[in-house]
Structures are given as C-alpha cells and as structure tokens.
Amino acid sequence: MSGSMNLTTHELMLRDRVISALNSSLSFPQVLEATRAPLLELAPSDSVALCLMRTTPVLDFKWLVPGHPIPLLEHYASVSDHDFVRAPIFARPNEVILDEEMLPRREYEHSLLYQRSRELGLGLEHVMAVLLPIRPDFLGALALYRTQRRSYSPQCAAVLSSLTPHLVNAVRNCSDVQALNTGALLLEELHDRTDTAYLIVEPSSRKVRRSKHADVLLERWFAPSDFHSSGLPLPLKERLDALMGMDADSRLEKNVWVSLQADGYRTVRFIELPASDGPRKWALLMNEIPMSIPLPVDMRSKLTLREAETAKYLLRNWTHEQIAGELGIKVHTVDTHVRNIRDKLGIDNRAELLYQAARLNKPV
Structure with missing residues (x-):
C-alpha cells in the first residue's frame, strides 16, 4: 500500500x-x-x-x-x-x-x-x-x-x-470495546445473551478468560475433533496464528471469520489488545446471526433504494450475479452499489455488514 x-x-x-x-x-x-x-x-x-x-x-x-x-x-x-x-x-x-x-x-x-x-x-x-x-x-x-x-x-x-x-x-x-480494563486486560461481562460471547487468548492460543456463554457457543459450533490441544478450535487457532504473522495492512482484511450454516452465520472478530510490554493478548468476539437478518432502519436511511435492496440480498448471502438477476441490472452495477454501501456504512466487507447489522438489530 x-x-x-x-x-x-x-x-x-x-x-x-x-x-x-x-x-x-x-x-x-x-x-x-x-x-x-x-x-x-x-x-x-x-x-x-x-x-x-x-x-x-x-x-x-x-x-x-x-x-x-x-x-x-x-x-x-x-x-x-x-x-x-x-x-x-x-x-x-x-x-x-x-x-x-x-x-x-x-x-x-x-x-x-x-x-x-x-x-x-x-x-x-x-x-x-x-x-x-x-x-x-x-x-x-x-x-x-x-x-x-x-x-x-x-x-x-x-x-x-x-x-x-x-x-x-x-x-x-x-x-x-469500551468495557475493556486495560490495566488488568479483562473484559467485563458484556451481556447475558446466549448468541454472543468473547474469549481472551494469549499468543500461545491459551484461553485466559471467557464470558459465560463462550464454551456453549464453541461446543455448538465445532465437533470435538475440531479442537486443538490449546482448547481453541483449529479454524480459529489457524486464523489467529495467521493474523499474528501478518503485517498491519494485511490484517485489516482478515480480522473477521465467518462460517455460513443452514440456520445462519457464525462470526468471530479478532482484536489485538494493548499491552505495555510482552506478548499481546487477543479478544475473540463471537456472534451467531440468523440467516434472515433484516436490514436495520439506521442502515437503510443512509442508502438509496437500490443500495438498500442490494444490502438486503447481501445479508441473505446472495452472490452479485443472483442480485443482478433479481433486480434486473448488470453485475457491474451491483458491484458499484456494493462499493457505495461499504463507503456509506463504514464497512470493509460482507462479514462486517453482517456484524454491524446484527449489532443494530439486537444491540449489546
């Protein structure tokens, strides 16, 4: 860059x-x-x-x-x-x-x-x-x-x-992450919802703190054979290991993990936590998002009618080709709508759209 x-x-x-x-x-x-x-x-x-x-x-x-x-x-x-x-x-x-x-x-x-x-x-x-x-x-x-x-x-x-x-x-x-206590590197309990949780992980992938529903989500998301000896599922450990080896520019495109399931999306956002010295810990913010998540009113108000329609189908995991066919427009027009959506909503990719839409529909 x-x-x-x-x-x-x-x-x-x-x-x-x-x-x-x-x-x-x-x-x-x-x-x-x-x-x-x-x-x-x-x-x-x-x-x-x-x-x-x-x-x-x-x-x-x-x-x-x-x-x-x-x-x-x-x-x-x-x-x-x-x-x-x-x-x-x-x-x-x-x-x-x-x-x-x-x-x-x-x-x-x-x-x-x-x-x-x-x-x-x-x-x-x-x-x-x-x-x-x-x-x-x-x-x-x-x-x-x-x-x-x-x-x-x-x-x-x-x-x-x-x-x-x-x-x-x-x-x-x-x-x-306003609730972060930077002195002790601890997250306060954010909420009691069963569809959201967090983990605090050391560079060795050892879990050092978790919210009350973290293990429930991990067990629901992954089979026993998916877990590494560190206690982290292999897909999350591999993403964390990759992020730690990347430069800052490369990390920006890879700090959200998304898995599409029959009943919805599973997302994990990786945030490197500050530290005065020594290895820095990471927060893994975990969310379950329904497949039929609606486009929040706050998002819709910032978009044109066509952009809002495009965003609605993005939240359903439709491809650009499927959206173009549904709306009767060219694929490159969909590409333009998607770029405008990213700029207007301050999102980097589809995963971030899901993350922010879920947050606005069901705020923490």
Missing part, C-alpha cells in the same frame, strides 16, 4: 510508528496522544484533531485534540453551522479532502471558521480531513491543520489515505 507513494526509509518507519500507535490502546485519548508525533511528522502539520459524531437522534459531536489545544475547536459549537469541511467529507467518505477541494482560497479566507481562528490567535491556514464511517449511527472525522501558508501536497493526501483503514479500525475498536 505504501510502496506506490515512494516513501523514504524514514517515512516508512514513521508510517509503521503511526500504525503501531493506533493499536497501542483502546482509549481514544491515549491512541491520539501516541499517534500525534509520528503522524504530524509523516504528513507535516502543526496539529491534529479527531471529531466523534453520533448521528441519531440528532447530530452530536465531540472533539479530541492531543497536545496543544486548538482554540477554535473549543468554541466549535458556535461556528459548527458554518463548517465548510463537513459537507465535502460527508459527500466523499473515506477520501482525504484538501482545503483547496473544499472551496476557493478567497472564500476560505472569508469563511467564519477561518476568521474566527485568526481572532483566537491561531490561524488555521490549511486543513486536510477525512470522514471515517464506523457504524451507521457513529462516525469519526480526522483533520490535520497547518498554521503557515503552505498547501498540503497530493503526497500528504496519499499518505493519510493509506492510513485511513487503520484509523477506521482503531476508532471502531476503541468504540466497540
């Missing part, structure tokens, strides 16, 4: 440091603080900020700023209706947008946001931002700022773009 950007050895090292920092904690402030220095050096900037947004029942937002505060963001509520960044990034989720693509320079300098930043003693001369769809009801937006008149280059945008999947993954993990 980074090779096409012709990064220097030092820049590659910085990128690796950013990715490592994004996976260093499940606390938003700690992740941002660890990420700040290498990110600001890799994509030269003066400051960085993360906006966390809830979209229901109304748009609500919270700014997190590591390092020195950004006065404008402390007064953001008073100028939010004039934020010229919001519309462009909402229109192009997961794409890095430069300020020159948001509006002409003359309009930029006459905007209320820019004028207010100068009044507060920190003129934000340039901005580069990306919207991070996490769930249909939860979004993140990362912004980098420069206080000097020096435009961001396409190379800077490409660097940030290469990090966007890791940013999405980090925000999702922090959000999904």
Whole structure:
C-alpha cells in the first residue's frame, strides 16, 4: 500500500510508528496522544484533531485534540453551522479532502471558521480531513491543520489515505470495546445473551478468560475433533496464528471469520489488545446471526433504494450475479452499489455488514 507513494526509509518507519500507535490502546485519548508525533511528522502539520459524531437522534459531536489545544475547536459549537469541511467529507467518505477541494482560497479566507481562528490567535491556514464511517449511527472525522501558508501536497493526501483503514479500525475498536480494563486486560461481562460471547487468548492460543456463554457457543459450533490441544478450535487457532504473522495492512482484511450454516452465520472478530510490554493478548468476539437478518432502519436511511435492496440480498448471502438477476441490472452495477454501501456504512466487507447489522438489530 505504501510502496506506490515512494516513501523514504524514514517515512516508512514513521508510517509503521503511526500504525503501531493506533493499536497501542483502546482509549481514544491515549491512541491520539501516541499517534500525534509520528503522524504530524509523516504528513507535516502543526496539529491534529479527531471529531466523534453520533448521528441519531440528532447530530452530536465531540472533539479530541492531543497536545496543544486548538482554540477554535473549543468554541466549535458556535461556528459548527458554518463548517465548510463537513459537507465535502460527508459527500466523499473515506477520501482525504484538501482545503483547496473544499472551496476557493478567497472564500476560505472569508469563511467564519477561518476568521474566527485568526481572532483566537491561531490561524488555521490549511486543513486536510477525512470522514471515517464506523457504524451507521457513529462516525469519526480526522483533520490535520497547518498554521503557515503552505498547501498540503497530493503526497500528504496519499499518505493519510493509506492510513485511513487503520484509523477506521482503531476508532471502531476503541468504540466497540469500551468495557475493556486495560490495566488488568479483562473484559467485563458484556451481556447475558446466549448468541454472543468473547474469549481472551494469549499468543500461545491459551484461553485466559471467557464470558459465560463462550464454551456453549464453541461446543455448538465445532465437533470435538475440531479442537486443538490449546482448547481453541483449529479454524480459529489457524486464523489467529495467521493474523499474528501478518503485517498491519494485511490484517485489516482478515480480522473477521465467518462460517455460513443452514440456520445462519457464525462470526468471530479478532482484536489485538494493548499491552505495555510482552506478548499481546487477543479478544475473540463471537456472534451467531440468523440467516434472515433484516436490514436495520439506521442502515437503510443512509442508502438509496437500490443500495438498500442490494444490502438486503447481501445479508441473505446472495452472490452479485443472483442480485443482478433479481433486480434486473448488470453485475457491474451491483458491484458499484456494493462499493457505495461499504463507503456509506463504514464497512470493509460482507462479514462486517453482517456484524454491524446484527449489532443494530439486537444491540449489546
């Protein structure tokens, strides 16, 4: 991913440091603080900020700023209706947008946001931002700022773009595992449902903690002959071993395991847990999802009619060819709908669509 950007050895090292920092904690402030220095050096900037947004029942937002505060963001509520960044990034989720693509320079300098930043003693001369769809009801937006008149280059945008999947993954993990006690590396009991459970596993694949229904699910999912001597079923142990041997970019496409059964789907999401030193443990989040899972209202509201119909059939495990035949459209049109669904819902693949749809239909 980074090779096409012709990064220097030092820049590659910085990128690796950013990715490592994004996976260093499940606390938003700690992740941002660890990420700040290498990110600001890799994509030269003066400051960085993360906006966390809830979209229901109304748009609500919270700014997190590591390092020195950004006065404008402390007064953001008073100028939010004039934020010229919001519309462009909402229109192009997961794409890095430069300020020159948001509006002409003359309009930029006459905007209320820019004028207010100068009044507060920190003129934000340039901005580069990306919207991070996490769930249909939860979004993140990362912004980098420069206080000097020096435009961001396409190379800077490409660097940030290469990090966007890791940013999405980090925000999702922090959000999904808020109950993690990072000091003791223990998950609290999340719920009493019999269709969901978790395991905490050491690198040797030894189970060190589990929720009350974990063994029930494992026994229902796997035959006795499927289990390794470590206590983990071989399919899960093999996936975990593979993930531990992958680089960070490769892991993003493989961190959800899905098995299709006659009565529904079985999914396991693998999350590497933070640790100050020594081998890092992993959380395996297990879910059973019915075959006839409906498309949640929150998801449907973000999609066009055709995209919603396509998503409905994806949840039934239909192929793109089957969907095209049912809807009377070409396969490449289905491919386009699927790409739009992924962008709008902040999902990486069909497994993630199942995972998020089940979560919204039956929230934890």
